[in-house]
Amino acid sequence: MIPILCVDDSGGTMFNHRRQSQDRLLRQDVLAMVHGRRLWMNAYSLRQFQSQPEAPITVDEDFLAKAGPGELCFVEGLPLLPHMDRIEAVILYRWNRRYPADTYFDLPLSTYRLRETKDFPGSSHKTITKEIYTP
Amino acid sequence: MKPLQKRLVPLLLLLCLTLTGCMDLLPPEHTSVSLEDVPAYAGEPYVAIDDNQPDFSEEDLTTESFESYSPLDSLGRCGAAYANVGVDLMPTEERGSIGQVQPSGWHTVKYDCVDGKYLYNRCHLIGYQLTGENANEENLITGTRYLNVDGMLPFENLVADYVQETANHVLYRVTPVFEGDNLLASGVQMEALSVEDGGEGICFNVYVYNVQPGVVIDYATGESALEDGATAGEGEAVTYILNTSSHKFHYPDCSGVANMSEANKETFTGSREELIAQGYEPCGQCNP
Numbered sequence: 001m002i003p004i005l006c007v008d009d010s011g012g013t014m015f016n017h018r019r020q021s022q023d024r025l026l027r028q029d030v031l032a033m034v035h036g037r038r039l040w041m042n043a044y045s046l047r048q049f050q051s052q053p054e055a056p057i058t059v060d061e062d063f064l065a066k067a068g069p070g071e072l073c074f075v076e077g078l079p080l081l082p083h084m085d086r087i088e089a090v091i092l093y094r095w096n097r098r099y100p101a102d103t104y105f106d107l108p109l110s111t112y113r114l115r116e117t118k119d120f121p122g123s124s125h126k127t128i129t130k131e132i133y134t135p
Numbered sequence: 136m137k138p139l140q141k142r143l144v145p146l147l148l149l150l151c152l153t154l155t156g157c158m159d160l161l162p163p164e165h166t167s168v169s170l171e172d173v174p175a176y177a178g179e180p181y182v183a184i185d186d187n188q189p190d191f192s193e194e195d196l197t198t199e200s201f202e203s204y205s206p207l208d209s210l211g212r213c214g215a216a217y218a219n220v221g222v223d224l225m226p227t228e229e230r231g232s233i234g235q236v237q238p239s240g241w242h243t244v245k246y247d248c249v250d251g252k253y254l255y256n257r258c259h260l261i262g263y264q265l266t267g268e269n270a271n272e273e274n275l276i277t278g279t280r281y282l283n284v285d286g287m288l289p290f291e292n293l294v295a296d297y298v299q300e301t302a303n304h305v306l307y308r309v310t311p312v313f314e315g316d317n318l319l320a321s322g323v324q325m326e327a328l329s330v331e332d333g334g335e336g337i338c339f340n341v342y343v344y345n346v347q348p349g350v351v352i353d354y355a356t357g358e359s360a361l362e363d364g365a366t367a368g369e370g371e372a373v374t375y376i377l378n379t380s381s382h383k384f385h386y387p388d389c390s391g392v393a394n395m396s397e398a399n400k401e402t403f404t405g406s407r408e409e410l411i412a413q414g415y416e417p418c419g420q421c422n423p
Contacts, residue, residue, distance in 0.1 A: 008289075009381050010420040011394040016187045016339050021296040047335075096381055097296075098289040098419055100181065100339070105394050114398045124299040129380060131396055 001067040001083065003075045004030055004091040005105060012101020014077040020099035022048050023122035029130065030074060031055050033091070040067045041074040049074075081106050087135065089115075094129040109133060165190070165215050167310040168324045173342045180286035180419070181325075181343040189326035189340045191306050196330050198304055200224045202266045204273035210318060212239045213276050215310040216260035219330065220294060222302050226267030233257050233270045240277040240319035240357030247408055248349040249280050250417055254359055256283040260309040260323065262291035265298075276311050276320055277357055279347035285419045286343035290325050294337060303331040312342070317354040320345050348422055375423055377401040377415060384410050389421035 007013055008020055027049060030039070034056055040063035041049070049055055060066055064083050067073050072091075080087065090112060092105075112133035122128045168184050200221035205214025218224065236257055245252040258278030261268060268274045278287070287309075294305050307327045311320040322344045329337040346352070352359045375384040376392045380399040384407070385392050392400070403410065407423060417423050 007394070009383055010391050010418060015293070016183070018336065018338065020293060022300050023296075024300060094381070097292050098285075099293050100289045100341070102183075104390065107394075109394050109396065114396045117396070117398065124296050133396075 001064070001069070001071060001073055001086050002089045002091060003064075003073045003080055003083075003087060004033075004093070005075050005080075006093045006095060007105045008095050008097060008099045008101060010098070010101060011105045012099060012103065013105055014103035015100040016102065017077070019048075019076050020101065021095055021097070021125070023125050023128065024051075025120070025123045026093055026125075026128055027052065029093075029120070030072075034072065038067070038071045039074065040064075040071060042076075042078075045074050045076050077103050079106050089135075090133040092131045092133065094131065095125055096127050096129060097125065111135070165217075165308065165310060167215070167312050168342055170312060170314055170321055173312075173322070176344045176346050178422075180281060181290075181341045183340065184324070184342050185340050187339050187341070189306070189308070189328050189338065191308070191326070191328055195219070195306055196328075198330060200304060202261065202268070204260075204268075204271060207239075207273060210239060210316060212313055212318065212320075213260060213273055213311050215308055216274050217308045218261050218266050218306075219304050220261075220265045220298055220307050221304045222298060224266045225295070225298065226263060230263045231269045233275060236270050236272050236275050238272070238275050238277045240317075240354075242277075242357050242359070244359060246347075246350055246359075246361065248361070249347060250284065250411060251280055254279060254347055254350060255357070256280055258283045258287065258323075260311065261307065262287065262295070264291055264295045265307065276323070277318075278320070278323075278345055279350075279352075281347045281422075282323070282343060282345045285422070287323065287325065289419070290327070290339065290341065290343075293339075294327055297329060297336050301329075301331075301336065303329055303336065305329050305337050314354060319352065319354045319357040321354055322346075373407065373423075374402060374404045375407070375410065377403050377410070382415050383418045384415045384423055385418040386421045386423045389418055389423075391418050391420055 040058050046059050116132040119127050202218035204216045244254045257275045260274050310324045326340045327337050328334045377384050378399050
């Protein structure tokens with residue numbers, strides 16, 4: 001299972017049960033990674049992907065428990081620690097901005113190794129940083 | 136101005152606006168949060184109030200953009216600023232100068248312990264990135280750097296991104312909260328609700344503290360002093376963790392450090408002023 005998350009400068013992910021931000025070009029980047037793999041998310045996340053109806057998305061409220069090896073999971077506001085032993089890699093998008101937060105990314109990244117990083121411009125974000133970590 | 140005249144000015148203004156049919160240019164009457172209901176500042180720049188639910192009336196849920204600002208009161212203080220933020224209100228050019236405006240309680244004062252040194256900023260009630268208001272005295276209050284950058288800016292970013300990405304509207308109201316006749320606001324109440332999706336995208340009601348860690352403020356006048364025992368930090372060697380990608384610096388025990396990429400992490404021992412001079416900003420969570 002490979003979780004995909006977005007975080008702000010303080011590691012925040014959500015505020016008042018709502019995502020901090022979204023970006024059309026980030027979603028394109030996510031979909032470009034699918035390559036025939038299954039992409040899981042919940043109904044809340046699906047609503048921001050609805051403009052791409054052809055995307056191979058599987059919607060399930062318990063998707064973190066159901067996702068299999070090599071499958072991608074777009075995660076918003078859900079704890080990952082309970083699933084840590086099944087995580088094969090983490091794909092982190094950094095907004096490089098500050099937002100209010102009351103929910104935070106909960107994995108200890110210091111125990112992971114950064115394998116890849118790239119910056120790209122978003123549709124409403126000057127620079128988004130994409131990082132790929134492995135245990 | 137004599138006290139009686141001071142009291143008459145707002146009444147005459149109200150009468151003029153009523154007679155000229157301009158009442159719809161003013162924000163609707165709104166009672167802000169009571170300071171008695173706000174917990175004392177405890178290290179976080181803002182606190183959720185009323186379970187994070189804003190207090191907008193249903194008739195304001197419109198898909199037409201608008202913005203309105205309250206006239207200054209007899210003490211020269213701002214009132215509520217209210218907008219229905221849409222893409223059409225957002226600025227298309229860089230912000231202009233606002234230095235000519237002197238909001239109530241204004242002092243030009245510097246401390247080494249403040250990011251950028253200046254204690255006070257001219258804080259837009261409705262941020263420039265949302266409605267493009269420049270030097271509008273009805274939209275600028277005296278606010279600490281901490282209120283401006285750590286408190287208000289994250290909420291403005293939240294709303295700006297949402298409007299830009301969805302082209303939806305966000306009802307947005309910022310109300311400065313003054314105690315008695317104080318010239319400096321104790322804080323601001325910020326409320327927002329996304330219109331087209333009924334608040335699914337944006338919904339908050341928060342109080343943001345007009346404080347500055349390390350500085351004591353007299354809210355009656357805006358006068359200030361360093362806290363007893365606090366140093367200006369000049370030359371004081373402290374160990375910080377730097378994020379060389381985001382250019383933020385943190386205390387070593389900050390939770391942001393645990394989530395930081397090892398490739399971007401650097402340890403630094405020295406003064407925070409040296410780091411700020413190098414272009415680094417203090418983390419908004421641990422406030423080093």
